[in-house]
Structures are given as C-alpha cells and as structure tokens.
Amino acid sequence: MTAPAPTDVCDVCGALLAQREAAKDAGRSGEVGDCERELRDALDERTGVHTASVPPRPYDVSRSPVPVPGCEPCAELAARRAAARSAFDYSAVGDANVLMRTHQRLEHGHVRRT
Numbered sequence: 001m002t003a004p005a006p007t008d009v010c011d012v013c014g015a016l017l018a019q020r021e022a023a024k025d026a027g028r029s030g031e032v033g034d035c036e037r038e039l040r041d042a043l044d045e046r047t048g049v050h051t052a053s054v055p056p057r058p059y060d061v062s063r064s065p066v067p068v069p070g071c072e073p074c075a076e077l078a079a080r081r082a083a084a085r086s087a088f089d090y091s092a093v094g095d096a097n098v099l100m101r102t103h104q105r106l107e108h109g110h111v112r113r114t
Contacts, residue, residue, distance in 0.1 A: 016042065019031075020039065065100045065104060067100070068104065071108070074104065081093055081100070
C-alpha cells in the first residue's frame with residue numbers, strides 16, 4: 001500500500017517523499033517500502049491517528065449481566081431492563097445491559113453473568 005502524499009508537506013514528510021522517489025527511480029523496492037512506512041507513521045503522528053497498544057478485552061454480550069446483591073444502581077438497571085423486556089423494547093434491553101456492564105466494571109471491578 002502506497003502512503004498518501006500529504007497536501008502540506010512538513011520537512012520530515014518532504015524528505016521522506018524525496019527519498020521514496022529516489023529509491024523508486026533506482027529500483028530499490030525494500031527502501032521504497034521503508035519510506036512508505038515511515039511516511040505513514042509521520043502522517044499518523046501529525047493527524048493524531050493512534051492505535052491501541054493493547055486490544056480491548058472482548059465482552060460476552062450473549063448473556064445479560066446479573067445485578068450485584070445490595071447494589072442500588074444494579075437493581076435500578078435490572079428493573080429498567082425488565083420493564084423494557086416486558087414492553088418488547090429490545091433496544092432498551094440492550095442499553096440497560098450496556099449500562100449495567102459499565103457500572104459493574106467501574107464500581108465493582110467485574111461483570112457478574114449468569
């Protein structure tokens with residue numbers, strides 16, 4: 001994949017573009033690839049594009065979270081979820097599950113599941 005050429009070229013990007021073109025003209029494909037990687041990194045740094053160093057932990061969303069006994073926010077969210085489920089509002093059921101998972105992760109350090 002070829003790195004896009006920036007519209008307003010900084011000194012670093014300009015030097016990398018010139019180096020990439022010189023390597024292309026000389027047929028040095030390995031150096032072209034190196035220049036393109038460095039150029040992409042420089043562009044990402046300038047535009048604030050970053051990737052997570054650690055991927056997020058996957059959540060098992062197939063099971064609803066269980067309220068923590070004695071926790072008022074958990075009980076309120078469980079009641080909201082039950083009301084939504086009885087009204088066949090599955091979007092609201094999903095919203096309540098997301099809110100309960102977030103609450104449990106932040107306040108209780110874990111998510112209780114059935």
